Amino acid sequence: MAGVPPKDSGKPETGNVTDDPAAGDEEGMALSEGVTEKEAVGEAEGEGMTEKEATAQVKGVAGAEVGGVGSSEDAGASEEPPETEQVTMKVWRGDPSGGAFVDYVLPRVEGEVVLDVVHRLQATQAHDLAARWNCKAGKCGSCSAEINGKPCLMCMTRMEELPGDTVTVAPMKTFPIIRDLVTDVTFNFVMARQIPAFRPKEPEPDGTYRMQQIDVNRIQEFHKCIECFLCQDVCHVIRDHEVNKLYYAGPRFFVRAAVLEMHPLDTIDRRDLLKEHLGLGFCNITKCCTEVCPEHIHITDNAIIPLKERVADSAYDPVAWLGRKIRGRRKARALEVLELAPAHAAPTSDDLRPAMATQDESGESASRDSAGAPDRSDGGNAGGEHGNNTGG
């Protein structure tokens, strides 16, 4: 792919490494394909160049975004020192009314991650390029994006590991656009409210709690979650079917529920809630969420599947049912707890209006054609009932 000039066209070029995460949902997903065959990227030799020189060199495309879609073909290739390798960044620019990929050409610098390049673009060619970030160390989960079609953190994706000399950066597809790479993730904050919080049992007589490390290990895995929402982004239940956002909490909040359900001290039973309100049954365990998790949490195997088993036991196991009849419930039911706590009111389409703002009248997402993540509105519905959607 090296050496293919980026095209100047209204339709963004489809990169060589695009692998739409949603495209594989029937087949159980194959997210990593896009990065398995890495083309050798030569040793970057940008060191000898100062930032000022670099800036001067890319001036040729400084105005590119004004026209909507820029071209890198006139980026002053003849002036560049031969030893400096260039990279083309195809960055989605736009707002809720629409947008497109814009090409920016700039020199490679050794050791950079994608977020560094975005910062260099901001400082040189695209001052108002909107992007979220905070820690730049993979700890806060702010800079989620779709790089060459794969949902990942911009701060933890090294340029040297990306094949070819063109890198596509698009915003998360599942959430409505605010501007450029920034999306409205309100959906997640609405869902966070639906799960009743931790309610511990009484402490030991000395006022403290005792827990064995072995009993907290598995939930400590879930506590590693940095709320980057990449699992939410990649989950086809809401990625492809916006309407499901009203009925489906998503992998992040199944992990949150698993933390509480498996906490040795907690006293609330959230199984009914998971089944009836949070749409656990919609998940057809394609493990896309696990594949994109930057914290390597085994979301599907360790959180979702055990939750599904617990819900099934609770709802359908006659022995468990009989046991509850005889002994009574040992934990308070989440749905009853929620009724007492107005802060946890169930979401309405009003709550989610910002999160669903891109819907036009036909119920389809506003088109956000993307080299990495082409819009795949297939019009289907993941299922109107709270049952198992047996797609996977």
Add this chain to the structure above:
Amino acid sequence: MTTDNRHEPAAEYETHLVDVLVIGAGGAGLRAAIEAKERGLRTAVVCKSLFGKAHTVMAEGGIAAAMGNVYPEDNWQVHFRDTMRGGKMLNNWRMAQLHAQEAPDRIMELERWGALFDRTPEGKITQRDFGGHRYARLAHVGDRTGLELIRTLQYRAVDLGIDVFMEVKILRLISDSEGRISGAVGYYRATGEMVLFKAKATVIATGSIGKAWKFTSNSWESTGDGHAMAFWAGADMIDMEFVQFHPTGMVWPLSVRGLLVTEAVRGDGGALRNSEGTRFMFNYVPEMFRAETAETEEEADAWYEDHANNRRTPDLLPRDEVARAINSEVKAGRGSPHGGVFLDIASRRSPEFIKRRLPSMYTQFMELAGVDITKEPMEIGPTCHYVMGGIRVDAETAATTVPGLFAAGEAAAGLHGANRLGGNSLSDLVVFGRRAGIGASDFAEGRSGEPEPDKGQAAEAVGAALAPLDGKPGEDPYALHAELQNSMHDLAGIIRTGSELEQALERLDEFDERLERIAADGGRQYNPAWNLATDLPSMVTVARLTASGGLERKESRGGHTRDDFPTADPEFGKVNVAQRRRNGRHEVVQEPLPQMPKELQALFEEDKH
């Protein structure tokens, strides 16, 4: 500045009326908000980023509290003494006392709210060793304790139904006709629309100022907004010359230079070496710590297993000592290839141990630098990390010197004196966040009538904020920021001189002038250039506070090292450098420290024998 085309009628601002307004949603802000909300007060939290992304997540090693779970002989007096000595006795003794006494309760409270700390074999919360702490005292969750703290407080806030205004930048505090802080004005970053908060009490919990320096472990948010706004509002600032350079930041690749490497690496056995392989820290043990520091590598290594019969390793001296030592080694030509020194845990602990105890460090080096820390040493060097100085507060209530304004966490000053011990910042957040919540709630409940923030002040702040978007060509905010960072790095960094600090102040005056002409491309919707343009005034202000304080303090102590005054001066050990704005003038004055009562002084007398 002119006021052309900056008039927006106050009536058009979206307005929220609350009892307690908390600016900042890190550990201190959330803890304050929780306290106010539990009291039944109308409470709003405002943060510049998304909820749950605050810089608190970057705290790695742990939260210090004398719970005595690992060493029963630990108690609040020992923690108090360690904190004061680490702070070179410049701390507000009462804050240090309250902090040491209350930290264990705050940790138990976090556990009741769902935090899951690592356990001892008996099932209690386990504690790890850290620099400057006599006993293993840091409750922790691997090396991601800050994340645990923020997530716990975040979901507690969700549970309580606290109103959170995300991605809102606050521009200015606004007082009423009686001079009480009565709210604040800012804008939504997503839309650029202005928003006005009317509040009976306001808590500043805005964290750090590190973004004014070139190499920093701080995120873009750490622009000193709270420090600057409090100063502009007339609040006293103290100790602003004390900036902590964390000894171990990454130095390579350049793009991650400054990124933090947790002190827990050394707490768990990592050793510092120079290019000759020497464990140089043995050559840098100051008099104050000599009696309790190991003299040989054998003793230092044995200490990890047996604290009772060995003295602690010099690798775990307080951060200021270690940062200066690294600086000296690099200057003497014994540095690593990329200008740092080596931090070696690979040769000292098993790969399994390292991956279990330091999972984020393993990932960070593997993914960002291509270095496997179970096989190779890390290259590290000092990075701007934390500011000890900040807004002067009352120890009991967290009240600032301006009525209606409270402060907690890194934005407040006093607890850490001249140098903060690792682990004491997370405990600071919850101890004084809670106290600020109580103080602000008491104040709000005692205040009658609706707060009436002055309309003129709001209009002025909004006008100034919108000026960079008026389409006239002017200064590039990114370039100005880079120049500011370089200036502070070169002239007010880890080692300072009087003439360099004077130069820094001259340049800051120039930056102030250039800020008048700053111009941002694009519009108001999520525009980082404009956001940076509105953050720069805060950064220039805090940079000036640091340089002015540093010029006034003609000695070397803690996080302030003067090449022209290389030793500590006992006279300066008796004063804080206080700064405030009075009648448009910037005052820099020396003021005596609060006097410690005799029974606490006795803790240091015993220490000498």
